[in-house]
Amino acid sequence: MKIGIIGAGLIGKTLAQKLSDKGHQILIANSRGPHTIEFENDKGIKAVELVETAKNVDAVIVTIPFGKVVDLPQDLFSELDRNVPVIETMNYFPARDGIIEKIENGKAHSVWVQEQLGRPVIKAFNNIVAHSFAKFGQLAGTPGRIALTIAGDDESQKNIAKKLIDETGFDSYDTGSIAESWRQQPGSPVYCTDLTTEEMKNALARADKKTIILTRDLEAEKVAELGEEYMNIIVSGNYPGNFSDPVINLFRSINGLPLR
Numbered sequence: 492m493k494i495g496i497i498g499a500g501l502i503g504k505t506l507a508q509k510l511s512d513k514g515h516q517i518l519i520a521n522s523r524g525p526h527t528i529e530f531e532n533d534k535g536i537k538a539v540e541l542v543e544t545a546k547n548v549d550a551v552i553v554t555i556p557f558g559k560v561v562d563l564p565q566d567l568f569s570e571l572d573r574n575v576p577v578i579e580t581m582n583y584f585p586a587r588d589g590i591i592e593k594i595e596n597g598k599a600h601s602v603w604v605q606e607q608l609g610r611p612v613i614k615a616f617n618n619i620v621a622h623s624f625a626k627f628g629q630l631a632g633t634p635g636r637i638a639l640t641i642a643g644d645d646e647s648q649k650n651i652a653k654k655l656i657d658e659t660g661f662d663s664y665d666t667g668s669i670a671e672s673w674r675q676q677p678g679s680p681v682y683c684t685d686l687t688t689e690e691m692k693n694a695l696a697r698a699d700k701k702t703i704i705l706t707r708d709l710e711a712e713k714v715a716e717l718g719e720e721y722m723n724i725i726v727s728g729n730y731p732g733n734f735s736d737p738v739i740n741l742f743r744s745i746n747g748l749p750l751r
C-alpha cells in the first residue's frame with residue numbers, strides 16, 4: 492500500500508519504519524518541510540510536503556499533537572477518495588493542546604477530529620506509549636501479544652487499519668463506533684496499560700465516562716512526578732538499554748489492574 496503519514500515524531504516515525512519494513516510505500520510529512528525529516532534507514536520512506544501525504548494514497552495516518560489539527564489546510568483531503576481510511580492516533584491533553592470545551596464536556600476526541608478534518612476517521616494507535624509501540628511488537632499468535640484498540644464507523648476502512656496494526660506487531664481490539672471511542676481515551680483502563688486481547692474485554696467494560704477525565708488528570712499529575720530525566724528520555728525516544736516505561740504499571744495501579 493501507499494500510505495501518507497502526517498507527523499514525523501515518535502509515533503509517525505515508528506509507524507513509517509515498521510510499515511516500510513512490511514513493504515509499504517511511505518510518504519511522510521511534518522510542519523517544517525521534508526528537509527527536516529531524517530531516518531537511519533529510509534528504504535521505502537519518502538519525506539514529502541504535507542499536501543503529498545493525502546494524494547493518490549491508500550491510507551492516511553494523522554499523528555500530530557491533537558491541538559495542531561486546526562492548523563492543517565482545510566482542503567487537505569479534498570482530492571482523497573472517500574473510501575480511503577484516514578486513521579488518527581491523537582490524544583487530547585489540555586496542558587499541551589489548550590482547553591477544548593466541547594471535549595471537556597464529553598465529546599469524544601475523534602468526533603471532534605472528524606469535525607475539524609471534514610471527513611470520518613478511524614481511531615487507532617492511540618492507546619500505547621511510544622516505547623511499547625517501538626519495542627514490544629510481536630508476530631500474530633505470540634502469547635502475551637499486546638492489543639491496540641480501534642474504533643470507527645466504516646467496517647472496510649477499519650479492516651484496513653486492523654491489517655496495519657497487525658503488521659506493526661500488535662493484535663487489534665475493536666471498541667466499536669467513533670461515538671464510543673471515548674472508551675480508549677486517556678484515563679480509560681485500556682489506555683497505555685499494555686493489555687492483551689484476553690485482558691481487554693473486562694478493562695474496556697470498566698471505562699467510565701463520569702470519571703475518565705478525573706483519571707486522565709490524575710495520571711498526568713503522576714507522570715509529571717516521574718521527573719525531568721524521565722521526561723527527557725520519553726520526549727527524545729532515546730531509551731536506555733534496560734528502559735522499562737514506569738507509566739504502564741502506574742496507569743495499571745490507578746485503574747485497579749494487576750501490575751505487569
Ligand SMILES: NC(=O)c1ccc[n+]([C@@H]2O[C@H](COP(=O)([O-])OP(=O)(O)OC[C@H]3O[C@@H](n4cnc5c(N)ncnc54)[C@H](OP(=O)(O)O)[C@@H]3O)[C@@H](O)[C@H]2O)c1
Nearest residue numbers: 498499500501502521522523554555557559581582620621
Ligand atoms: N508519544 C506517545 O507515547 C504517543 C502514544 C500514542 C499516541 N500519541 C499521540 O499521537 C500524536 C503524535 O504523538 P508523537 O509523540 O509522535 O508527537 P511528537 O513526537 O511531538 O511529533 C509530532 C509531529 O507532528 C508534526 N506536526 C505538528 N503540527 C503539524 C502540522 N500542522 N502539520 C504537519 N505536521 C505537524 C511535528 O512536526 P514539526 O516538528 O515539523 O512541527 C512532529 O513531526 C499525538 O496526538 C499524541 O498524543 C502519542
